[in-house]
Amino acid sequence: MNPNAPETATLLMSCPDQKGLVAKVAQFLYQHGANIVHADHHVDREAGTFFMRVEWEQEGFGLGSEELRREFGEYVAPLAMEWTLHYSTQIPRIAIFVSKQDHCLMDLLWRYKAGEFRAEIPLLISNHMEYGMVAREYGMDFRYFPITPETKHSQESKEIALLREAEIDLVVLARYMQILSPQIVQAFPRRIINIHHSFLPAFIGSNPYRKAYERGVKLVGATSHYVTEDLDQGPIIDQDVVRVSHRDTLDDLIRKGRDLEKQVLARAVRAHLLHNVLCYANKTVVFG
Amino acid sequence: MNPNAPETATLLMSCPDQKGLVAKVAQFLYQHGANIVHADHHVDREAGTFFMRVEWEQEGFGLGSEELRREFGEYVAPLAMEWTLHYSTQIPRIAIFVSKQDHCLMDLLWRYKAGEFRAEIPLLISNHMEYGMVAREYGMDFRYFPITPETKHSQESKEIALLREAEIDLVVLARYMQILSPQIVQAFPRRIINIHHSFLPAFIGSNPYRKAYERGVKLVGATSHYVTEDLDQGPIIDQDVVRVSHRDTLDDLIRKGRDLEKQVLARAVRAHLLHNVLCYANKTVVFG
Amino acid sequence: MNPNAPETATLLMSCPDQKGLVAKVAQFLYQHGANIVHADHHVDREAGTFFMRVEWEQEGFGLGSEELRREFGEYVAPLAMEWTLHYSTQIPRIAIFVSKQDHCLMDLLWRYKAGEFRAEIPLLISNHMEYGMVAREYGMDFRYFPITPETKHSQESKEIALLREAEIDLVVLARYMQILSPQIVQAFPRRIINIHHSFLPAFIGSNPYRKAYERGVKLVGATSHYVTEDLDQGPIIDQDVVRVSHRDTLDDLIRKGRDLEKQVLARAVRAHLLHNVLCYANKTVVFG
Amino acid sequence: MNPNAPETATLLMSCPDQKGLVAKVAQFLYQHGANIVHADHHVDREAGTFFMRVEWEQEGFGLGSEELRREFGEYVAPLAMEWTLHYSTQIPRIAIFVSKQDHCLMDLLWRYKAGEFRAEIPLLISNHMEYGMVAREYGMDFRYFPITPETKHSQESKEIALLREAEIDLVVLARYMQILSPQIVQAFPRRIINIHHSFLPAFIGSNPYRKAYERGVKLVGATSHYVTEDLDQGPIIDQDVVRVSHRDTLDDLIRKGRDLEKQVLARAVRAHLLHNVLCYANKTVVFG
Numbered sequence A, B, C, D: 001m002n003p004n005a006p007e008t009a010t011l012l013m014s015c016p017d018q019k020g021l022v023a024k025v026a027q028f029l030y031q032h033g034a035n036i037v038h039a040d041h042h043v044d045r046e047a048g049t050f051f052m053r054v055e056w057e058q059e060g061f062g063l064g065s066e067e068l069r070r071e072f073g074e075y076v077a078p079l080a081m082e083w084t085l086h087y088s089t090q091i092p093r094i095a096i097f098v099s100k101q102d103h104c105l106m107d108l109l110w111r112y113k114a115g116e117f118r119a120e121i122p123l124l125i126s127n128h129m130e131y132g133m134v135a136r137e138y139g140m141d142f143r144y145f146p147i148t149p150e151t152k153h154s155q156e157s158k159e160i161a162l163l164r165e166a167e168i169d170l171v172v173l174a175r176y177m178q179i180l181s182p183q184i185v186q187a188f189p190r191r192i193i194n195i196h197h198s199f200l201p202a203f204i205g206s207n208p209y210r211k212a213y214e215r216g217v218k219l220v221g222a223t224s225h226y227v228t229e230d231l232d233q234g235p236i237i238d239q240d241v242v243r244v245s246h247r248d249t250l251d252d253l254i255r256k257g258r259d260l261e262k263q264v265l266a267r268a269v270r271a272h273l274l275h276n277v278l279c280y281a282n283k284t285v286v287f288g
Helices: A021-031 A065-079 A102-112 A132-137 A152-165 A182-187 A210-215 A250-273 B021-031 B066-077 B103-114 B131-139 B152-164 B182-187 B210-215 B250-273 C022-033 C065-079 C105-112 C132-137 C152-165 C184-187 C208-215 C250-273 D022-031 D065-079 D101-111 D132-137 D152-163 D182-186 D208-215 D250-273
Strands: A007-015 A037-043 A049-057 A084-086 A093-098 A120-126 A140-143 A171-174 A192-196 A218-225 A236-243 A276-281 A283-286 B008-017 B037-045 B049-057 B083-087 B093-098 B122-128 B139-146 B168-175 B194-195 B221-228 B234-241 B277-280 B285-288 C008-016 C035-044 C050-059 C084-089 C094-097 C120-126 C140-142 C169-175 C191-197 C221-228 C236-243 C277-280 C285-286 D007-017 D034-046 D049-057 D080-085 D092-096 D121-125 D142-143 D172-173 D192-196 D219-226 D237-245 D277-280 D283-286
Touching: A007 A065, A007 A276, A021 A049, A021 A065, A021 B021, A021 B037, A037 B021, A037 B037, A049 A276, A065 A084, A093 A102, A093 B152, A102 A120, A102 A132, A102 A250, A120 A152, A152 A182, A171 A250, A192 A250, A192 D219, A210 A250, A218 A250, A218 C236, A236 A250, A236 C221, A250 B221, A250 C236, A250 D277, B008 B021, B008 B277, B021 B037, B021 B049, B021 B066, B037 C169, B049 B277, B066 B083, B083 D182, B093 B103, B103 B122, B103 B131, B103 B250, B103 C105, B103 C250, B122 B152, B122 D132, B131 B139, B139 D049, B168 C208, B168 D208, B194 B250, B210 B250, B210 C065, B221 B250, B221 D237, B234 B250, B234 B285, B234 D219, C008 C022, C008 C065, C022 C035, C022 C050, C022 C065, C022 D022, C022 D034, C035 D022, C035 D034, C050 C277, C065 C084, C094 C105, C105 C120, C105 C132, C105 C250, C120 C152, C132 C140, C152 C184, C169 C250, C208 C250, C221 C250, C236 C250, D007 D022, D007 D065, D007 D208, D007 D277, D022 D034, D022 D049, D022 D065, D049 D277, D065 D080, D092 D101, D101 D250, D121 D152, D132 D142, D152 D182, D172 D250, D208 D250, D219 D250, D237 D250, D237 D283
Parallel strands: A093 A120, A093 A171, A120 A140, A171 A192, B093 B122, B093 B168, B122 B139, B168 B194, C094 C120, C094 C169, C120 C140, C169 C191, D092 D121, D092 D172, D121 D142, D172 D192
Antiparallel strands: A007 A049, A007 A084, A037 A049, A192 A218, A218 A236, A276 A283, B008 B049, B008 B083, B037 B049, B194 B221, B221 B234, B277 B285, C008 C050, C008 C084, C035 C050, C191 C221, C221 C236, C277 C285, D007 D049, D007 D080, D034 D049, D192 D219, D219 D237, D277 D283
16 A cells, blocks of 8 residues: 555445436535545446445545535435445454464465555464464464364354454454354454355365365366355455366465465455445455 | 447547546536446546546437537536547448458457447458458458558558548458558558557567567467557557467467467457547556 | 378377386387377376377388287286377367357367368268358268257267268367267267366356356356266366456356357367377376 | 475486487386386477486485486487486575565565475575564575675675575575676576566566556566576576556556566476476476
């Protein structure tokens, strides 16, 4: 993130499609002195739904947060619009969940330090003890939550409490090898991003590289998605693949896949943090 | 192209950036009853230039072509805006130039027949005699213009006259192996698309596959661009690459490259026909 | 294919792995004066299986086809080796099956004419009447076999008889929209190549683009595979993907997918014709 | 690297092409009891040159290193063959050179720790002071060599001495922003790998992302190559590209390019360490 970038506000909107929506939104903002820096919209004609993202500079804009929420809410009330408002000065807070494999974790942290994410990462949660030192090094609080079938529910309850206490906006599962139960998924709807190590919907569930190897595919993939209650079925944010051949062993698939996982997860996290992602019908619109 | 798609009008605009341009354009169209189906814009902050493409349904729109040109022209006069207006009912007319290799030609014609281009292709021009039959089969007029250094100028003058007489909007060089001289380039500015068989700016000029083979590159590419007076230097519309290895002979590079050339040229032609391309500073903005 | 390429013979071999197999094969050929132009081998350590492809020039080689088969057979008898022998002078004969969509058909025929396949294509079979003219143009025999549930078995029996009579070595399903029943699959084991319009094993069966659209994937794929009795489950020869976004309608997915299908099918056919493909455990080794 | 992988020896060979070379090499090894685990060869017909890589298990092989060198040397003396011999038990020693940007450095070190490289990295050299701590953390010796035009020659002389003293086999320039002068290049022929942040031969020299941005390319690339005395002209080991659009600023190109640089450099280093790379005519053969 450019530290000299001007402060901006972003509206994410969706509603049933009708005439004049782009003009209506642009007009509202312009009347209040907005200098729009990005505007993007999309209509899904099959679903009859309109999506829009608009970002404008705070400087010179005539409405404060409260006023904006009230006036814009009234303005779009007849449109059955769902909308969220985000200020660039509100820095989202991320908690990373990790298990034993650290490639996504270390990649996220490098990017964080390099300024690729406009976010803070105050919290690292793991069902293993390995990464306490790493957490300290990056100034994160490390919390160890070992999970057994018996303790899972109570541990997750504690995790939810901790995430709330730490005012976490986004949970990133960086190859976290536990399936989250509905209580935690429901507590953070559309705010948990997972990386699955296959080209979904192929190879749902465990051991996707093993399954890919046995099926003899010629490309392996990785998929980042929002977590829902259905395992590996949530809205897909990004995907990518890499070519493999008969020469690649299962270990080679895993090694090549790691590079994919890192990139696909990082792109999804970045898109989410830039408020570029809207969900509907178990799909995503990813602007930008 | 969907034959049932509604009739639309499209404005392509560029001007020095300032506040409120999106709202200004959207507001103008909305006041006249436009149902905007696509709107996209871009600001090049380094260049300080604003670009916008907006497409709306003709049905219910209150201004005819003449009125629209006059009223919009007056409306944006203070903005130093350059703009062009396109109606989906005006079907662009394409002339294809070809030499001996027919892969791009046959690919374009297959796509044309399959409805991938909203265009007519009434004219095929070649410096060889091979493709007269093909032209007849597709209902194109075939014109043979052999070129020698001595006849080049006079032949090109005849070509220009023919292109004008046939009311050609877009010239597509489908592996046409003659360099066009300035007279013909100047007659059709930003309206001649070429496919170059390398990843420009690498391997400008003749025999790019040979040069790529000798340099030992691990990817070969293809580039579609608008033709300008500087050989292979015009604004790039699209590019792509394919992996090669030491096992690939020069013939393999040529064979693999053909697939690239077909796709990259077709994508550029389609983007141009959809009025998705704006040029500036020897670059392109490609919406969509 | 380079018409001036020297005549060659190719051995494709697989057997339980053991020491010295490469040397053993190379030694046999060298003793008989072979000039090896390509040799490639692979060991699947998990399966304990050895695979080898070796191609040598006919000129100067001391054994005729009969002798070679007999002597090599005896030489490798202790190894439990399966092997096939192919001469570049034996031109494989292809039958293409097509339904209503012609993009793969026309692409294959263009490549055939351009010399990308060392093969003859004497026969076009369809359950529709459209492509009789195309067949004539390319010197193929066109046979129309309309299929209904009632006639399917008898029509396929006639197709098998026709394929045998025409001495067909390879059947290519170029978007043929009928599922072949076991009788025809069993009659041409590992000699029927299909193109499926998804990244298998995702979206098996009908309407894969519709399914991909509804799942909201960010890449669509195509897969070429040998046909087995299990629908879309045969050994994969090649796969590829192309990026899509929320902006792409179902029609866009279909259009972008066509380009993939053409290329992935053509690469598989070419690999098969070059005797680069070995099957085992429902997978392929693809040399080259 | 699999720690349980058996110990192996690898021969890399090149010589003028002639009949029977594969058999000749395989026969030699087989006679001495080699169990070949990988063999690959290539003939550049245009250059008339034969290349081969063969790797076999040490266990059961009848020749020690000295004997092997002597006997194989005599065996291939009539062939004008150049060859090198590598044992998997000889762990190559790497020195990394870095300047201010650390993405390639940190990526290499993560992969090193994860076992992707069969190598030791005992030495980090920089013209800046930043990465002393990192070096300590990974158990590397850190040496600071500030470079000015006046001190360059003497500093490089010291670097050469240090590299020799530390018995360095491979120098990796991980975005080292100084041009090496001939003395150091000549001291480590084919043993210095650089990552250049463009798709060579496009955008040679400094500021390739800026040049790519200004040219308006639609893909940016990265290239790993052996360093020769001609800047950015050495034999290319690997290349890759990523798609960019008019929406990408120069900073976006740099950010997207970093991911490429990391992967392309790591793949080249890995290929070199696996003894998969042979050089000739300013190109590479990359087996595997």
